[in-house]
Amino acid sequence: MSRPVALSAARFGRPADVLRLVPVLPPPLRPGQVRVAMSMSPVNPSDLIPVTGAYATRTVLPFVPGFEGVGRVVGSRAPGLPVGRRVIPIGSAGGWQTVKTTDADWCVPVPDDLDDRVAATSYVNPLTAVSMVESLALHRPEVVAVNAAGSATAGMVAALLAARGVEVIGVARRSPGAPRAGFHRFVDVSADPDAVDRLPRCDAVFDCVGGRDGARLAARLRPGGVLFHYGLLSGEPLPRSVVSRPDVTVEFFRLRDRVHRMERGALRSAFDEVFDLLRRGVFRTSIAAEYRLTAWPVALRHALRPAVGGKILLRP
Numbered sequence: 619m620s621r622p623v624a625l626s627a628a629r630f631g632r633p634a635d636v637l638r639l640v641p642v643l644p645p646p647l648r649p650g651q652v653r654v655a656m657s658m659s660p661v662n663p664s665d666l667i668p669v670t671g672a673y674a675t676r677t678v679l680p681f682v683p684g685f686e687g688v689g690r691v692v693g694s695r696a697p698g699l700p701v702g703r704r705v706i707p708i709g710s711a712g713g714w715q716t717v718k719t720t721d722a723d724w725c726v727p728v729p730d731d732l733d734d735r736v737a738a739t740s741y742v743n744p745l746t747a748v749s750m751v752e753s754l755a756l757h758r759p760e761v762v763a764v765n766a767a768g769s770a771t772a773g774m775v776a777a778l779l780a781a782r783g784v785e786v787i788g789v790a791r792r793s794p795g796a797p798r799a800g801f802h803r804f805v806d807v808s809a810d811p812d813a814v815d816r817l818p819r820c821d822a823v824f825d826c827v828g829g830r831d832g833a834r835l836a837a838r839l840r841p842g843g844v845l846f847h848y849g850l851l852s853g854e855p856l857p858r859s860v861v862s863r864p865d866v867t868v869e870f871f872r873l874r875d876r877v878h879r880m881e882r883g884a885l886r887s888a889f890d891e892v893f894d895l896l897r898r899g900v901f902r903t904s905i906a907a908e909y910r911l912t913a914w915p916v917a918l919r920h921a922l923r924p925a926v927g928g929k930i931l932l933r934p
Contacts, residue, residue, distance in 0.1 A: 620716075621641050622642050622643075622644055622715065622716045622717040623639055623640065623641055623684045623715065623716055623911065624639070624640060624712075624714065624715035624716070625637055625638070625639050625682065625683065625714040625715065625911060625914050626639075626640050626642075626643045626675055626679060626680045626681065626682045627669045627679065627681045627682075627683075628679055628709075629679065630669065630670060630671030630674060630677075630679075631670065631671070632667070632670065632882060633666050633669045633670070633918055634839060634915060634919075636659050636669060636788055637669065639893070639911065639912065639914065640674065642715065642717075642720050642845065644717050645719055646883070647693055647694070647695045647719065648695065649695050649696075650695065650696050650697050650721055650722055650723070651694075651695055651696065651719060651721055651722060652694070652695070652699050652705075652720065652721075652725060653689075653692050653693035653694070653717055653718070653719050653796070654689040654705060654707050654717065654719075654720065654725070654895075655689050655692045655716065655717055655934075656684075656687050656688075656715060656716060656717065656933075656934065657682045657688050657689050657715055657933060657934070658686070658688055658689065658734050658735065658738040658931045659686065659687030659688075659713035659738060659854070659932050659933075660686060660738055660739050660742075660929045660930065660931050660932070661917060661918065661921040661929070661930040661932065662685065662742055662929075663688070663849065664685055664742060664849070664873075665683035665684055665685055665711070665713075665714070666683065666717045666918075667850065668683065668711070669679060669681065669683060669830075672755065672850070672853075678872075681711065682711055682712045682713075682714055682715055682888060683711055683713070684711055684712055684713025684714035684932075685708075685710075685711050685713060685741070685742055685851060685874075686706065686708065686713060686738065686739065686740075686741035687707070687713035687738050688701060688705070688717065688728060688734050688737040688738040689704070689705065689706065690703065690704050690705070691704075691705060691725075694722070698722065699725060699727075700837055701877060703727060704724060704727070704734075704737070704738065705722060705725040705727055705728060706725065706726040706737060706738075706741055706889075707720045707725050707726075707729060708724055708726060708741055709721070709724035709874075709877065710724070710727075710866060712909050713769070714911065714914075714932055715911075716911065716934045721893070723738060723882060724729050724865050726885075729739050730849050731897070732799065732897075733906070734808065734894055735905055736903070738891075739770075739869055739903040739905075739931075740892055740893065740896060741892075742873060743769075743770045743771040743774060743903065744774060744892040744896070744901050745806045745873060745877070745888060745889070746771055746774075746848060746851055746871070747771055747774035747775045747778060748772045748888060748891060748892060748895075749873070749888070749900075750775065750824065750846050750848065750869075750871055751775060751778040751779060751782075753846075753869065754822055754846070754869075755782075757783055757814060757821045757822065757844055758856055759779075759820075759821035759844075760784060760785060760819055761785045761786045761818055761819070761820050762784055762785070762786050762787070762821060762822045762823070762824065763786075763788075763789060763817060763820045763822075763823050763824070763835055763838060764776060764786060764787070764788055764789065764801075764823075764824040764830065764833050765789040765790070765824070765825055765826065765827050765831065766789075766790065766826050766827055767788030767789055767790040767798070767801065767804060767821075768788075768790045768792070768798075768925075770828070770904075770929070771823065771826065771849075772788065772826070773798055773799075773800060773902075773919050774855075775800075775824055776788065776798070776799070776800030776801050777799055777800040777900050777901065778800075778802040778889040779800065780799070780801075780802075781867070781900070785802045785915070786801050786802055787802060787803055787804075787805065787817060787818075787820070788801040788803070788805065789804075789805045789807060789817075789835060790804060790807070791806075791808045791816060792808050792925065796908040799860055804881075805817065807819060807854075809820075814834050814835055814838065815838075817835075817838045819838060819839070819840040819843075819875075820838050820839055820840065821839075821840060822839075822843055822844045822845070822846065823835050823836050823839055823843070823844075823845050823846070823848075824836065824846045825848070825856070826848050826849025826850075826851055826854075827849065827850075827851045827856070827862070828847065828849070828850045828852045828855055829850075829852035829853070829854030829856070830852070830854070830857075832847065832852070832853060832856050832860070833856055833859070833860045835858070835929045836860045836863075836866075837860075837916055839863075839866050841866070842865065842866070843866045843867070844866065844867045844869060845860070845866055845868045845869065846866075846871050847861075847868065847869065847870050847871065848870075848871040848872070869873050875902045875914075892922065903928070903929055904927060904928030904929065904931055905928050905931060906920070906926050906927045906928030907920055907928075907930055907931070908928060908930075908932075908933055909930065909931070910933060910934070911931070911933065914932065917930050917932055
């Protein structure tokens with residue numbers, strides 16, 4: 619095996635400026651740990667935001683992005699996870715490298731019938747959607763609005779809610795073109811910026827944009843409604859007037875926090891549900907392109923285009 623390398627940031631800044639492909643020396647395996655040769659890891663917004671320094675107080679440098687991906691165990695000191703097993707190593711960043719050393723407890727075995735592309739994208743978006751919709755179930759919503767409606771997570775949220783008979787309104791900066799399963803209708807705010815203000819009162823809002831756009835959509839919540847804030851695509855936080863609104867419930871959803879609070883049995887059950895949804899085609903993730911880790915600048919430029927059309931995957 620060639621010398622392991624990692625795409626790492628030694629300082630905070632614009633990802634294209636601070637990321638570097640550097641050689642790494644994997645640490646010796648401790649009892650209960652495995653070494654995973656990464657096969658594929660997607661480029662998600664959640665991977666790039668820590669690089670900018672947005673979460674500087676909880677991001678340790680040097681930082682290797684990549685919160686999800688799939689690989690194969692090539693070294694093990696964990697009896698239940700032998701060499702050769704295909705796994706999804708979660709619980710920490712570090713997917714953007716050729717070899718990741720991690721605790722076996724944080725490795726989810728991949729079913730044989732799921733290929734690497736499906737497995738590599740089966741964590742961040744699917745588990746976020748399943749967890750948020752599960753949290754909303756007790757509120758029994760009838761009308762829900764979702765922004766960044768062209769994103770993978772929004773589509774998964776819509777599919778789950780529609781299956782429960784919920785009316786789902788998608789809000790996006792451009793028309794999705796072909797109809798997307800789960801959404802009852804779309805609002806194209808690039809064509810009509812004030813359309814959000816005319817939406818009906820909603821029982822819940824799913825916001826991954828933040829800033830002014832997130833606040834505008836949150837204003838459509840009825841008293842007693844629920845706001846799920848799970849991303850910051852605008853780079854701006856929600857205004858205090860939104861998060862302190864006394865007549866709604868505001869849920870700041872962070873997948874890492876949710877996963878670290880879960881018992882391992884519950885986590886495996888959640889993945890079993892995700893795997894089943896993927897098999898049945900309820901969840902689908904389009905792949906736009908694959909790039910070698912050495913071509914990471916091109917991969918990042920592609921991932922940051924306004925309309926990517928799917929996930930960008932990095933591979934050794």
